[in-house]
Amino acid sequence: AAVEEGLARFEREGVHPIALERAKVRAERALHDGMGSVLDKAFLLAEFNEFTGDPGYITTSAERTLAVTADDVLDVYDRYVKGHTSVTTSFVPRGQSDLAVDGAEPAVVVEEEIVPGAEAEVSQGVEADYLRTRTDADRSEPPLGEAPLISAPQVWQATQANGLTVYGIESDEEALVAFDLTLPGGQLGDPPGKTGVAGLLASLMMEGTARRTPAELEEAIDLLGARINVVAGRESIRVSGSTLARTFEPTMALVEELILAPRWDETEFERLERELETRLRDQAGSPTAIANNVFGRVLYGERHAFANPPAGTPDTVAGIELDDLRRYASAYLSPSSASFHVVGAVSQETVQQTLAGLTERWPAQPVAIPDQPEPPEAPGQTVYFVDVPGAKQSVLQVGRLALSATDPDYTRLDFANERLGGNSSGRLFQLLRIDKGYTYGATSGLVDTVEVGPWMARTSVRANVTLESLELLRDQIRNYAATFTEEDVEVTKNQVIKGNARAFESLGAKLGLLRQMSRYGLPADFRERDQQTLLAMTLADFREVIETHLDENRMIYVVVGDANTQLGRMGELRYGDPVVLDLYGRRF
Template sequence: MRTAFNWNRPCTLLGIAAVSAWPQLASAQGTAPMAASATPPALTAPTPLKLPAMVERTLPNGLRLVIVEQRELPVVDAYLVVRSGSEADPQNKAGLATLTANMLDEGAGSRDALALAEEIGFLAVRLGTGASLEGSNVFLHSTRATLDSAMGLMADVVLRPTFPEKEFTRLKSERLTSLLQEQDRGPAMADRAFAALVYGESHPYGRSSSGTKESVDPIALDDVKDFWRTYYRPNNATLILVGDLSVSEAQTLATRAFGVWERAAIPAVTYAKAPASAASAIHIVDKPKAAQSSFRIGGIGVARSTADYYPLMVMNTALGGSFTSRLNNTLREVKGYTYGAGSGFAMRREAGPFTARAEVVSAKTDSALIEFMKELNGIRQPLPAAELAKVKRYLQLGYADGFETTGDIASQVSSLVTYGLPLSTLGAFDSGIAKVTAADVQRVATKYLDPAKLTIVIAGDRASIEPALKATKIAPVDVRDMRGRPVIVP
């Protein structure tokens, strides 16, 4: 039974007095408590990150393997990346890729959903599935001792899903309920409207991976089976294996689990070109009596393959990519309008969006927009030397955090696979950031952030925020629904 903890009384843990007893312990040992320092610790020079070797192999059926031997602990992470996700959804059935991925572990091989869950628990492994805009994946974390059995489960989920009707009905119902709930969530309303306004609903980047009620309603179980049959093919996939196994062991394991997987032609995915950026406009998505306004400000950015990747990382970190960034410092620390503000480039196969965002107290909506515009204009000016140095050091010192576990390494490699980048990309980060100059930062800020061509979406209480937004004269104001479509208002 859970009991409440009283922080005001002394307690002991493993025989050591804790919490309220700490000052007395320090005093008894003759050591005065250390005074708090007003000076932050100096940043050290980044230690060169030594990455383990990444070896590539290809099975006869076309399945690409990336193998990373990491022997510190007797664990292995396997990450299967299928290079088709919501991009491949038919426009009238958006949400199909994610429903397909969700169905994979609802019954596979000879096991129904319950039996599969029980065996996962018995082996003490983690096995999951998912899909995003540009890929679908199945991931596994296992000890070395249970790896053979765990890989058999993973292969069943990928190659032999049973797609039970009752589980499909349940998942589809849950999806429709979730979509209904989004209609009362300001951040979700702003996200959907922003994507649709920047890219248009006919473009995959302009739609949500979870779809809409209108697109999910007609999805049938046969559609799920067809998507799996079409895109889940070895010649459209990469298996990443990281952990306590050699290259030869990994190849043998992958062949045993996935060698029978049959290759097939993968249909090309085509879609409409994104519209050109237009003059800045403010689009209100009405959420009556909302206590806060959800800001999404930006436009079309860059693809992950851009040659400007490192300057953009530095520029955005200064603008809104860290807790001490300009946007967060101004809107949270100085003005107190929000709990947090930030920005980022969603770099995809094609040019993904740049988005600056915050959830702002409703009464300060117009004031927050003014501050956003000041910072978006200000980042186009030369970055001071001290700020440039701090941002670069922040990025370099934090980079190693993404490689602490075998799962972290598998995730990092999967991002390269998704965007078709060479494996050497991971080892080039520190030097790439080090070469960025203030001139580089100003160049990319000027090139990719044009305050005169911004899509500004604010989901909030129209009745209270519209007059003040118009008074800023920053841009014309109109009203849209959460699909980005015009709303006729009195």
């Protein structure tokens, strides 16, 4: 009914000029976004060449987009939408079919029965023999050349009078600018027992300012061809976005409003809190979210901030009030420890001139991030099980607290992980998916935080091979150092170095470089230094870092699945009785 009412209103009221302008600016922005990488550009050239005969048609496309009128939109609506057949789907809670659209027919979903020991053997099979398409193009592969060593883009740095540090890379390949303002704090700044304050503040900041309603703020952002987002993470709140180069200054004026003129709307706060509570209840039905929550709580212990998920839990969110958000903003939204990162078609001079007003109106203020207790080491070779009755898959996470991203060994361990679970050519993926067919994917890697972060291997497998998958994960980790060969050394170097060839081609990648520099206190050429570290690593170096940090004896095993069919099998792993936990990692 709501859809039909909306269409009827559109027919009565027509196209509002401001709505049309917003649509045009978004379309202009989308054209620029479509050229963000080498691959994007290749696709765009090929697509235009195929369908228009002109690989450079993007200019014409932009001109035609900007020339669209309200009458053009109504004409297209009448020809392709009004009165035409449509397909509507309804997803409603179990037992509440009255909420579905009128005339909806039930969709029949057949659930596959999961039977232990009934897993079919999987193999690649015989290579298919098929008729190849004739072509005059040369499809032969050229021989491999020398590894393309990366060279970092030129970075400029400055410090504003209020202490705000600024990092920039000028790149005029697209007429876009990407930016972010990183404000240390995040979950680390949440009051004890109220995890979720930083996240709610980040959400509330996008719900209008003291001078604009939520709708007015959204409209202002759209009319600039901009995107602005505020997100709270483990260790910071980040105001990030991107915009057309020609609208960088007015976009930053909106960012200033978000920081200095919050709306503090009680009604919006209450709505966001209800939405968060609903989202947390939804996550209680997500095995992956449950595994993440439990893994963090077991590793960090109850007293560390990271024991809870960044968004909080129903218990921690229930007691949050609007005044908690005000106190957080007063304590942590300061330029003194903040950093601003900007890349794109804008000069250092323009950036600093644009930030001059914010610098003047945003005074320095010391920020003290609470120290965290040393996490107790979780007993290794322990299985933790969370019951999700009737689950057809089991989510598995194996790991331990390993390193801070500032640790000198962090980069070396990251390189050493490449052959185990860094990508689809890693041993875990090849074994669990390609060889066994137990899963769609299996990966491993480090979590990058200033606080000590975990190394973890993770996968979701068919329920009837939960134990078998755990045994495979255990054996791969346990034997990784001993089976790491000279060939693995060469493959690792080849993959990482060639993968880095396009490391800085997009604005987002360049922004990530600046973010790492400011967050971890790294020099502008740190990626080049990392590259030299990799090239200098020997087989002995790889084995040493694996043995030091990936000792299987210190790993914990988290399993989220159907206890009725899987819990009893966990003893066969021979790590003692599994510890049964609730959805948030608490013992029953």
